[in-house]
Amino acid sequence: xxxxxxxxxxxxxxxxxxxxxxxxxxxxxxxxxxxxxxxxxxxxxxxxxxxxxxxxxxxxxxxxxxxxxxxxxxxxxxxxxxxxxxxxxxxxxxxxxxxxxxxxxxxxxxxxxxxxxxxxxxxxxxxxxxxxxxxxxxxxxxxxxxxxxxxxxxxxxxxxxxxxxxxxxxxxxxxxxxxxxxxxxxxxxxxxxxxxxxxxxxxxxxxxxxxxxxxxxxxxxxx
Amino acid sequence: xxxxxxxxxxxxxxxxxxxxxxxxxxxxxxxxxxxxxxxxxxxxxxxxxxxxxxxxxxxxxxxxxxxxxxxxxxxxxxxxxxxxxxxxxxxxxxxxxxxxxxxxxxxxxxxxxxxxxxxxxxxxxxxxxxxxxxxxxxxxxxxxxxxxxxxxxxxxxxxxxxxxxxxxxxxxxxxxxxxxxxxxxxxxxxxxxxxxxxxxxxxxxxxxxxxxxxxxxxxxxxxxxxxxxxxxxxxxxxxxxxxxxxxxxxxxxxxxxxxxxxxxxxx
Numbered sequence: 001x002x003x004x005x006x007x008x009x010x011x012x013x014x015x016x017x018x019x020x021x022x023x024x025x026x027x028x029x030x031x032x033x034x035x036x037x038x039x040x041x042x043x044x045x046x047x048x049x050x051x052x053x054x055x056x057x058x059x060x061x062x063x064x065x066x067x068x069x070x071x072x073x074x075x076x077x078x079x080x081x082x083x084x085x086x087x088x089x090x091x092x093x094x095x096x097x098x099x100x101x102x103x104x105x106x107x108x109x110x111x112x113x114x115x116x117x118x119x120x121x122x123x124x125x126x127x128x129x130x131x132x133x134x135x136x137x138x139x140x141x142x143x144x145x146x147x148x149x150x151x152x153x154x155x156x157x158x159x160x161x162x163x164x165x166x167x168x169x170x171x172x173x174x175x176x177x178x179x180x181x182x183x184x185x186x187x188x189x190x191x192x193x194x195x196x197x198x199x200x201x202x203x204x205x206x207x208x209x210x211x212x213x214x215x216x217x218x219x220x221x222x223x
Numbered sequence: 224x225x226x227x228x229x230x231x232x233x234x235x236x237x238x239x240x241x242x243x244x245x246x247x248x249x250x251x252x253x254x255x256x257x258x259x260x261x262x263x264x265x266x267x268x269x270x271x272x273x274x275x276x277x278x279x280x281x282x283x284x285x286x287x288x289x290x291x292x293x294x295x296x297x298x299x300x301x302x303x304x305x306x307x308x309x310x311x312x313x314x315x316x317x318x319x320x321x322x323x324x325x326x327x328x329x330x331x332x333x334x335x336x337x338x339x340x341x342x343x344x345x346x347x348x349x350x351x352x353x354x355x356x357x358x359x360x361x362x363x364x365x366x367x368x369x370x371x372x373x374x375x376x377x378x379x380x381x382x383x384x385x386x387x388x389x390x391x392x393x394x395x396x397x398x399x400x401x402x403x404x405x406x407x408x409x410x411x412x413x414x415x416x417x418x419x420x421x422x423x424x425x426x427x428x429x430x431x432x433x434x435x436x437x438x439x440x441x442x443x444x445x446x447x448x449x450x451x452x453x454x455x456x457x458x459x460x461x462x463x464x465x466x467x468x469x470x471x472x473x474x475x476x477x478x479x480x481x482x483x484x485x486x487x488x489x490x
Contacts, residue, residue, distance in 0.1 A: 052423045053383055064368045068378035075371040097341055097350040104343035107381055109328055149327045 002062070004029040005076075008047070009056030010037060011214040014118065014174035015069040016057040020214060021170050022073040024207035026084035032214070070107060073167055087164040095162060102160040102168035110150075113142035114175040121183040140185065147188055147195055154194035159202075169202045177203065177212065280305045280351075283322075284331030285312060286489045289448035291332040293344040295488065296444055297351050299481035301359035307488070345377060348441050362441045369436065376434040376442035387417045388449040388457075396456045414459070421462055421469055428468035433476075443476050447485075451477070 005023070007030050009016035023030045035041050035056055043054045051058040051067045059065070059072045061079075066072050077089035090096035116139040120131050153160060160168045176199060180186035190196045202208065280298065282305050284291030291307075298305045310316050310331050318329045326333045326342045333342045336354075341347050352362040364370035390413045394405030427434065434442040450473060454460045464470050476482065 052426060053379070053420070064371060066371055066375055068375045068382070071371060071374035071378045074374050075367070078367055078370070093350070093353060094339060096353075097339075097346060100346035100349050101341055101343050104346045104381075105328070107378075108343065111382075112386065146328075152327060 004031045005061040006031050006033055008033045008058040009035050013056050017174045017211050018069040018171060019057050019072045020211045021173055021207050022076050024210050025088055026076055026080040028076060028080055077167060088167055098161040099166045099168045103171055106171045109146050110172060113139040117185055118175050118178045122178045147192060151192045151194050154198045165202060173208055281308055281335040283308045283333045284310050288331055289452060290344040292448040292485050293445055294332050294347050295485050296447055296481050297348045299484050301351060301355040303355055345381060352441055364440060373435040373440045373442045377445055380445045383420050385449055387413045388453050392452050392457050421466055425466040425469050428472045447476060447482055
């Protein structure tokens, strides 16, 4: 049996959790290696050797060292094509192209405004940083426009790229999870009929439930 | 039978070779090796080459815009025939209902490969590079690991590089063109972040001829349109020329025949 792959970074990071969801969908054993970002570990020389931009996650297996969560997801899906969820990255070129289209839409249109909201509403308070109301308002407006398009799409198609759950849907899980569970912006998803239905389906998957569990802080040690 | 010969059959059965025939505003052709007739839009041209049907890919978007240029460069690198359908962004054509049917986010480019429609320039590039793997340079990487490294740097371009350059071009070029004042503080902040990103590129390119390794790939190609804007209209040449390896890489990739052809089309 292959030794577990290594994922560097805290599971509460949206990009790290994207990779974990993919590994769980594919049934790939992994070892989560902590990176203490509150102590700036991700900007220290040792970490910069494996991720020169000082970001998480980073990934290693016996063949490769890789960064960028969506690139890692593609690699894992291809390498383990024949195990776990075999439809995650499509089974023919047209399916794959459709998945790529919606994966790019996530990265280019969904991610910027949703990431900004996650940072402003979920992380800034924890880090005792001042919230930027202008950014929050702008991001909400942008995200609403994107979700209007998704609402239309998900009325025609069960999942974004087609009839099956794929990397395109998976990629949306991390940011949406934060918005729905710890901010007051969850309504943006749940009040839209098709988006709400889609969110329920994709977040209810075993793989995502496990990731959410991994994101919970460990219980305090008993005395 | 030469290349680019167009076979058409009218509903009346006339003129089976040569030019497409327009009947009542619609063009009819007959698909070879099948008895199907179907109407096609003015712009789809079916060509026969060596007995195989070849369809010309349609690319919707202005040739001067960065994202369509990414796709055009890719098509030219792979030697794939295409036709550009201009979209007038200044008049808001991309936000009108009929365009939104092609691209629900109202953006360019969109491609139509026969019946198959695709948006997002990087997804389109991957599709083209995979479909035409056998011709032109290998833009995707040969092994699983090589492909992963190409993906990695394509993601870096999309998330660490492009967002910053786009923000700067918006404030320095696009908003002033529309008569609005750009946010120079934002430009300054983006420039400082971009300096740090380019320092990482400098480090990478001092060890590797191209971003993903020894060969030119989609990861390098994807940077062409934005770097050109950055160095020209946005007046940020210094960011590239002050970095020895980044500058050498830029000189190399921007002198490729395919990119020169894109520049010709855009002039």
